[in-house]
Amino acid sequence: MAEIIVAESAGFCFGVKIAVEAAEKAGKEFGGAYTDGPIIHNKQVVSYLEKLNVKELDKNQELKEGDTVLIRSHGVPPAEERRLKEANVNVIDATCPFVKKVHEKVRQLVEEGYYVIIIGEHGHPEVIGTLGHLEESGGRGIVVSNMEELVKNLPRTGKVGVVAQTTQSEDFFREAVGYIAENIEEVKIFNTICDATSVRQEEVKKIAPNVDVMIIIGGKHSGNTNRLAQISRYLNPNTYHIEKADEIDPKWLEGKEKIGISAGASTPDWIINEVVEKVKELTSG
Numbered sequence: 001m002a003e004i005i006v007a008e009s010a011g012f013c014f015g016v017k018i019a020v021e022a023a024e025k026a027g028k029e030f031g032g033a034y035t036d037g038p039i040i041h042n043k044q045v046v047s048y049l050e051k052l053n054v055k056e057l058d059k060n061q062e063l064k065e066g067d068t069v070l071i072r073s074h075g076v077p078p079a080e081e082r083r084l085k086e087a088n089v090n091v092i093d094a095t096c097p098f099v100k101k102v103h104e105k106v107r108q109l110v111e112e113g114y115y116v117i118i119i120g121e122h123g124h125p126e127v128i129g130t131l132g133h134l135e136e137s138g139g140r141g142i143v144v145s146n147m148e149e150l151v152k153n154l155p156r157t158g159k160v161g162v163v164a165q166t167t168q169s170e171d172f173f174r175e176a177v178g179y180i181a182e183n184i185e186e187v188k189i190f191n192t193i194c195d196a197t198s199v200r201q202e203e204v205k206k207i208a209p210n211v212d213v214m215i216i217i218g219g220k221h222s223g224n225t226n227r228l229a230q231i232s233r234y235l236n237p238n239t240y241h242i243e244k245a246d247e248i249d250p251k252w253l254e255g256k257e258k259i260g261i262s263a264g265a266s267t268p269d270w271i272i273n274e275v276v277e278k279v280k281e282l283t284s285g
Contacts, residue, residue: 002253002283004276005211006261007203011272013196013265015096015166016040019073020049020268022094026068027052030090033068034061036080037125039094040073040266041222044244063087074125075099077132098166098194099126103133105190106141109161110134114188116141117150119176120165121223127165150176159186166194167224167265169231170201196265197224204228204262208235211260213252216241217275218264225264232262244271245278253282 012020019039026033032053038046039054046056057069068090071081075095084091109116116139120127127143134141141161144150154160160180164173173193181187208214214232218225220243229241240252253259259279263272 001280002256003258004261004279005207005258006272006276007200007207007263009196009199009203010217010261010263011265011267011269013194015073015098015194015196016266018096019070019094020045022092023049023054023070024052026070026092027054030068033070033092034063035070035072036076036084037072037074039070041219041225041264042243042266042268043219044271045266045268063089065089068092070094072125073099075103075129076125077129078136079132095129096166096194098192099129102126102130102163102166102192105163105192106130106133106139107137109163109188109190110137110139112159112161112188114159114161115139115155117154117160117162117176117180118143118165119145119162119168119173121145124165124223126167130163130165144176146172147175147179150179154180154183156183158184159188160184161188161190163190163192165223166192167197167227168193169227170198171231200224200228200262200265201231204232205235207260207262208232208239211236211258212238212256213258214239214260214262215248215275215279216262216264217243217272218267219243222264222266225267228262228264236260242275245274248275248278248282250282253279256283259283
């Protein structure tokens with residue numbers, strides 16, 4: 001049997017646990033609830049919650065007084081939260097505490113007169129929520145997802161403040177901050193990448209170069225999981241990003257002695273365990 005090395009931090013982070021537990025509780029206590037989008041970026045968990053009658057809110061659906069709505073872990077713009085509360089529904093805020101910290105820092109930067117740069121993914125729900133707080137507070141700023149965007153759009157005068165999407169790449173954040181500091185006279189930086197993200201990325205950096213195959217588990221639409229896969233692939237071309245155990249191709253493991261496994265922050269333990277058992281089965285012959 002091949003040696004299997006599983007990253008210690010793989011699986012649910014603190015914020016995801018809060019969101020999933022809130023959804024489970026709503027399903028059991030209120031007989032169901034709606035979420036303003038996938039509660040987390042993991043289809044298997046979303047399917048599990050649907051069995052508890054916790055379902056994604058349809059865009060054209062009208063809420064009724066007494067309905068329960070969960071604000072997902074990524075957070076929402078303030079205007080959306082107000083809309084829900086004005087609809088006289090029961091609102092459960094499952095926004096990750098680390099995401100709320102980003103909102104607080106954005107508002108602080110605006111109050112102090114900084115132009116805000118959000119290092120993150122365009123269109124990601126967390127970034128959309130953060131932009132909502134920027135606009136609500138009357139601030140100005142941009143989202144940058146790569147160095148080309150940063151170089152092209154960085155203002156050349158004034159004060160610049162920086163925050164990051166909580167699941168952003170540490171390497172890109174450092175590169176971007178370095179460039180901003182070199183080109184702007186006054187810069188205020190808040191590293192709002194959550195510890196769970198940093199730890200997962202560092203673990204992958206240690207494991208990937210020292211195994212024959214690396215398997216990253218998590219939703220294909222999960223930003224933090226995709227970044228783990230990118231980091232791993234750079235260090236080990238035999239990296240595979242899967243959502244569940246039955247996606248593993250036995251050919252990936254043929255003749256391999258060391259298999260590394262990590263998972264994104266929205267991947268539950270039961271899926272990780274299924275993958276580990278599948279790898280054991282395929283390498284035991």
